[in-house]
Amino acid sequence: MLLVPCPNCGPRNAADLTYNGESHRRPDPKICTPEEWRTYLYLRENPSGWLRENWYCGSGCRKHFQIERHTLTGELREPILPGEKTGTTKGDMK
Numbered sequence: 001m002l003l004v005p006c007p008n009c010g011p012r013n014a015a016d017l018t019y020n021g022e023s024h025r026r027p028d029p030k031i032c033t034p035e036e037w038r039t040y041l042y043l044r045e046n047p048s049g050w051l052r053e054n055w056y057c058g059s060g061c062r063k064h065f066q067i068e069r070h071t072l073t074g075e076l077r078e079p080i081l082p083g084e085k086t087g088t089t090k091g092d093m094k
């Protein structure tokens, strides 16, 4: 069982959450090039290391949040709600 720390509810079973993939900035469709839009839709970094991900706490607080996950070790850190700044290490889990 993977415990994912929701910023509102605390650690929750990952089966109670919805994984929404790698977090990346959406370009403005009115001014971006077709290549930038295609990159946004289909390409992901898939790094070997820390990756910021989007999750949804559907059976708890019903909020979307982001968290950093280490793709090699599975460590989780820095759960934040949209609009919060990153850079802190609150909520570290190992």
Ligand SMILES: [Zn+2]
Residues within 6 Å of the ligand: 006, 007, 008, 009, 010, 057, 060, 061, 062, 063
């Ligand atoms: Zn929650």
